[in-house]
Structures are given as C-alpha cells and as structure tokens.
Amino acid sequence: MRFGPDTFQNEQDDRFVSYYRKYKGRPLLVLLGLYRGKYHRFLISSLFYLIKHSPTLFSPLLIANVINGVLAGGDTAEEAVLINVGIWLGLLLIHLPANYMHSKYKSMVTRETEAGLRAALVHKLSELSILYHVRMQSGKLQSKIIRDVEAIETLSSQLFVNLVNITMNIVIVLTITAVKNRIILVFFILVAPLASLTILAFRKKIRKANQNYRLEMEETSARVMEMVEMVPAARAHALEEVERRKMIAQLEATAEKGYRLDMIQSNFGAVGWVVFQVFQALCLAFTGYMAMKGRIQIGDITFYQTSFTSVVNQVTAIINLLPIITKGLESVTSVGEILISDEVEVNEGKEVLPDLRGEYSFRHVGYTYPYTEEPVLKDVSFEVPAGKTVAIVGESGSGKSTLISLIIGFMPPTSGTVLVDGKEITGIDLKSYRKNISVVSQTPLLFSGTIRENITYGLEDATDEMINTALEAANLREVVDSLPDGLDTSLAEHGANLSGGQRQRIAIARAIIRDPKVILLDEATSALDVISEREIQTALSRLIKNRTTFVVAHRLSTIRNADWIVVMDHGEVAEQGTYQELMEKQGVFYHMENMQITLRR
Numbered sequence: 001m002r003f004g005p006d007t008f009q010n011e012q013d014d015r016f017v018s019y020y021r022k023y024k025g026r027p028l029l030v031l032l033g034l035y036r037g038k039y040h041r042f043l044i045s046s047l048f049y050l051i052k053h054s055p056t057l058f059s060p061l062l063i064a065n066v067i068n069g070v071l072a073g074g075d076t077a078e079e080a081v082l083i084n085v086g087i088w089l090g091l092l093l094i095h096l097p098a099n100y101m102h103s104k105y106k107s108m109v110t111r112e113t114e115a116g117l118r119a120a121l122v123h124k125l126s127e128l129s130i131l132y133h134v135r136m137q138s139g140k141l142q143s144k145i146i147r148d149v150e151a152i153e154t155l156s157s158q159l160f161v162n163l164v165n166i167t168m169n170i171v172i173v174l175t176i177t178a179v180k181n182r183i184i185l186v187f188f189i190l191v192a193p194l195a196s197l198t199i200l201a202f203r204k205k206i207r208k209a210n211q212n213y214r215l216e217m218e219e220t221s222a223r224v225m226e227m228v229e230m231v232p233a234a235r236a237h238a239l240e241e242v243e244r245r246k247m248i249a250q251l252e253a254t255a256e257k258g259y260r261l262d263m264i265q266s267n268f269g270a271v272g273w274v275v276f277q278v279f280q281a282l283c284l285a286f287t288g289y290m291a292m293k294g295r296i297q298i299g300d301i302t303f304y305q306t307s308f309t310s311v312v313n314q315v316t317a318i319i320n321l322l323p324i325i326t327k328g329l330e331s332v333t334s335v336g337e338i339l340i341s342d343e344v345e346v347n348e349g350k351e352v353l354p355d356l357r358g359e360y361s362f363r364h365v366g367y368t369y370p371y372t373e374e375p376v377l378k379d380v381s382f383e384v385p386a387g388k389t390v391a392i393v394g395e396s397g398s399g400k401s402t403l404i405s406l407i408i409g410f411m412p413p414t415s416g417t418v419l420v421d422g423k424e425i426t427g428i429d430l431k432s433y434r435k436n437i438s439v440v441s442q443t444p445l446l447f448s449g450t451i452r453e454n455i456t457y458g459l460e461d462a463t464d465e466m467i468n469t470a471l472e473a474a475n476l477r478e479v480v481d482s483l484p485d486g487l488d489t490s491l492a493e494h495g496a497n498l499s500g501g502q503r504q505r506i507a508i509a510r511a512i513i514r515d516p517k518v519i520l521l522d523e524a525t526s527a528l529d530v531i532s533e534r535e536i537q538t539a540l541s542r543l544i545k546n547r548t549t550f551v552v553a554h555r556l557s558t559i560r561n562a563d564w565i566v567v568m569d570h571g572e573v574a575e576q577g578t579y580q581e582l583m584e585k586q587g588v589f590y591h592m593e594n595m596q597i598t599l600r601r
Contacts, residue, residue, distance in 0.1 A: 188307075
C-alpha cells in the first residue's frame with residue numbers, strides 16, 4: 001500500500017480531538033475511537049492469524065490421535081498416521097500466505113492511523129498559541145509525537161490483534177477440551193480467577209510506574225535538546241563538565257524510574273509464571289491419574305498437557321500484555337494533553353484583511369502573562385501612520401519584545417485596544433493579516449535547505465526575477481555568486497556555514513521577496529560587527545521604504561532617521577517623539593543616548 005499526503009488528510013480533522021474530548025479520562029475508549037471504521041481490517045487480520053497458527057493449535061490433537069491409533073494397532077494405526085500427518089502438512093502449507101495477509105491488514109491499519117495521529121498532532125501544534133510553545137519545552141513535544149505515538153501503535157497491535165488472537169486460541173482449545181472431557185475443562189477454567197487476582201495485585205503499581213517513567217523520559221528529551229543547543233556556549237566558557245554532570249544526573253534519575261518499572265514488571269511476570277507452572281504440574285498429575293483409571297486414553301495425556309500449556313501460555317500472554325497496555329494507555333493520555341488543549345489561535349468567523357495599509361493605534365494597552373501577576377505592559381498609547389517608521393527603545397525587560405508580539409498578534413492585549421487600519425486586532429483573521437507583514441529578528445530563522453528555499457519560503461510561485469531583485473536589495477548578490485552552487489548551496493543547521501551578516505541578509509531577502517506592507521525589525525543588527533551592520537543597514541533602508549516599520553533597537557544611533565521614537569521603561573511609555581525632540585527634552589532617551597556615546601568612546 002502506498003501512503004501519501006491525501007491518505008492522512010482526513011486524519012487531520014477534528015475527529016481525533018472529538019474522541020479525546022468525549023472520552024476524556026478514559027483512554028481505552030479514546031483508542032477505540034481512533035480506529036473507528038477500521039475494525040473490519042483488524043478482524044480480517046485476526047482470522048488470517050488464526051489460520052496461520054492452525055498447525056500449532058491443532059497439533060496436540062493430531063499427535064494424540066496418532067499415539068492412540070498406534071496403541072490400538074492394526075489398520076487403525078496406519079490410517080491414524082496417514083490422516084493426521086496429512087492434515088498437519090496441509091495446515092503448514094497455508095502458513096506463509098496466511099502470515100502475509102495477516103501482516104498486510106494489521107500493518108495497513110496501524111501504520112495509517114499512527115501517521116494520521118502524528119499528522120493531527122503536527123496540525124494541532126501549528127494552531128497552538130505562541131505562549132503554549134514557550135511554556136512547553138520542544139523536547140517534551142518531540143517525545144509525545146515520536147515515543148508516545150509509537151507506544152500507541154504497539155498497544156493497538158497488541159490489543160486489536162494479539163489480544164483477539166489469544167482469546168480465539170483459548171476458546172478453540174477449551175472447546176476441543178469440552179468435547180473430549182468436561183471434567184478436565186473445569187480444571188482448566190479454574191486457572192482464570194487466580195490469573196485475575198495476579199493482574200489486580202500489580203495493575204495499580206504498573207500504571208503508576210509507567211506514568212512516572214513517561215514523565216521522566218519527556219524531561220530527559222527536553223534536557224538533551226537543551227544540552228545540544230548549549231554546546232557552543234558551554235565550550236566557549238569551558239563548562240562542558242558542568243553540562244555533563246547535569247545531564248548525567250538527569251539520566252540517572254530516568255534510569256532509576258526505568259529500573260523501578262522493570263522490577264515491577266519482572267516480578268509481575270515471574271509471579272504469574274510460577275503460579276501457572278504449578279497448575280501445569282497439577283494438570284499432568286490429574287490427567288495421568290485419569291489415564292490410569294481408564295477415564296481417558298493414554299495419548300490424550302499429551303493432548304491435555306499440551307492444551308493446558310497452550311491455555312497457560314495464552315493467559316500468561318494476557319498478563320504480560322498488561323504493562324504494554326498500561327504504557328500505551330498512558331501514552332494515549334499524554335498525546336491528549338496536546339490535542340485537547342484550548343490554547344489555540346482562532347481565526348474562523350473573523351474579518352479577513354485582503355490588503356493592509358499599515359496604520360496602527362495603541363490605546364491604553366496592557367499585558368500580563370498567564371500565571372503571573374505583574375503586568376509587563378501598562379497603559380501604552382501611541383499612533384503609527386501608514387508608511388512611517390517607529391522605533392521602540394528601552395532597557396532590557398522594558399516590554400519591547402512583548403509589544404512586538406502584540407503587533408504580530410501572537411497574543412491579545414489583556415487590557416486596552418490595538419487597532420490595525422482602524423480594526424481591533426482581536427477581531428481580524430490573523431492569517432490574512434500576517435501575509436502582509438514580515439519579521440526580521442536578531443537571530444535569523446534559517447532551516448536546513450538551500451539558500452533559494454530559505455529566501456522563497458512559503459512562496460511557491462516566486463520567479464527568478466523576484467529572487468534576483470531580493471538578492472540585490474539585500475546586498476546578497478556578491479555572497480551568492482561567490483558560492484560554488486550559488487542559490488542552490490545547502491545550508492547547515494541554522495545556517496551555521498554562513499557568517500552572521502550573511503544569515504541576516506538571507507532573512508532580509510526573504511522579507512523583501514514577500515513585498516510586505518509592514519516590517520518588524522527586532523534587534524536586527526545588534527549582534528553584528530560594524531562592517532556587517534553597515535551592509536545590513538543599507539539593505540534595510542531599501543526594505544522599509546514606503547512601508548510601515550517597527551524597529552526595536554538597542555543601538556540608539558541606528559534609529560536617528562526614524563519618524564517616531566517610543567521610549568519604554570518598566571512596561572510604560574516613558575516618552576515619545578522624534579529623535580530631535582527627545583534629545584532636546586533631555587529626558588530618559590537623552591540620558592540613554594549619552595551613555596551609549598560615552599561607552600563607544
């Protein structure tokens with residue numbers, strides 16, 4: 001079977017989410033819902049599994065028939081051997097095709113749903129708010145998408161195929177036993193209550209241990225990603241040993257949780273095995289006694305012993321499935337933490353902006369982050385006419401970045417109003433709005449691909465003429481021409497094979513080619529040397545021409561030509577005006593500028 005984007009498109013709708021919401025706290029019902037409409041494939045797979053294992057199922061009876069026939073002697077012996085061996089060989093012939101069909105139907109449904117669930121998670125993550133992503137470590141999200149979905153796939157195979165097959169095997173063996181001797185059937189059935197007691201004794205401990213281990217694994221995944229990202233900084237400050245010790249401590253904690261889980265599962269399996277082996281020994285004694293009394297044939301001892309072994313093995317398999325089922329159900333719950341999260345950006349029913357003039361109005365805007373009490377923005381008010389450049393300056397922690405996030409629409413203000421072209425930003429379709437804006441941040445966001453792919457990101461219809469115009473405007477032509485593969489040069493992770501200035505110019509070219517109406521420059525030159533900054537400033541001057549531009553700048557000398565300057569201090573607008581007006585006022589901005597001039601000397 002071939003899988004493609006269309007195969008999983010239907011899996012990315014609200015179906016998975018609806019099951020999680022409807023059956024919240026009942027992961028088994030959620031799992032059943034995920035496979036709704038596909039149960040028939042599991043049934044077909046189980047039927048072929050039964051056919052596949054028919055030689056094992058019926059071999060005890062065939063062996064017993066041969067032994068009894070041989071003991072009877074005469075023509076009966078020869079007939080018993082030929083018929084029963086012939087049946088056995090016939091069953092073996094259908095094993096391979098049955099195995100193929102079983103694997104085909106099982107894999108088809110589990111892999112399709114597995115990929116669909118991952119697609120639904122990716123879709124949901126793309127809708128969740130920026131605040132959610134900031135709060136939730138990326139390593140934990142990765143663990144849920146990879147590890148937890150894999151555990152759900154394993155659970156599905158065990159629950160919908162293996163558990164059904166185990167049940168069918170038990171039913172078949174007990175049915176044959178009932179036909180041959182009901183007294184021995186009663187003996188077989190006595191093992192079930194004891195098995196149930198064993199399961200009940202360990203179920204709660206296994207569930208709790210699985211939950212603890214899953215949470216610890218998520219934390220480890222997050223720590224590993226942090227450690228990898230911190231390698232350059234750690235090496236630059238000779239802190240490798242510190243990072244190693246922190247990571248080792250986390251790994252030891254994870255190992256301890258895993259050890260506890262392993263020991264509980266091991267003890268669980270060992271207790272179950274010993275209990276059933278005791279019963280198997282008793283079965284041998286019981287059937288041997290009945291054969292001595294003439295109640296059963298001698299060959300039937302082999303049948304009943306093998307049948308009881310089969311029953312024991314199947315019940316043991318059910319018990320051994322418990323840890324897998326517990327782990328899988330815990331993973332179902334874990335995935336649900338993402339799928340039923342309400343921290344989503346809702347655009348349905350809101351006004352679509354086909355075009356943007358770039359006129360902004362901030363009226364008594366305030367913002368307080370969730371789970372905190374102290375506001376980061378307080379009563380912020382200023383106006384931005386279309387096509388003007390506004391600089392936002394202030395010390396670290398003054399609220400500049402939060403203000404930019406409000407302009408992009410990452411979060412709504414908790415008080416006051418932000419107007420875009422006279423419309424409240426909370427009432428417009430943010431997707432349509434963001435198609436008209438571009439952001440150039442301090443750290444360019446580049447992905448592992450070619451320079452061309454990074455520049456044309458999101459624009460499938462970008463022409464060579466558009467790309468060349470962007471290269472020229474971003475002062476990137478000379479850089480591209482110096483590379484052996486030009487625009488098709490592959491970038492390392494985060495563009496590590498380019499200089500900081502080159503990476504920044506790629507980000508500017510990406511902004512230029514989109515022809516945005518609004519530009520947000522968030523500390524776009526603060527991390528560059530003087531020469532690179534001069535080149536970037538030239539490119540930026542072309543980028544912001546005739547566009548509404550918000551500039552967050554640390555170096556105040558770079559914003560002298562701004563039409564308006566807003567000075568932030570502890571979340572409030574300390575003062576605002578042109579560069580000349582603020583310098584003449586000799587207030588907060590004047591002292592900040594003089595301090596930087598002194599430091600530059």
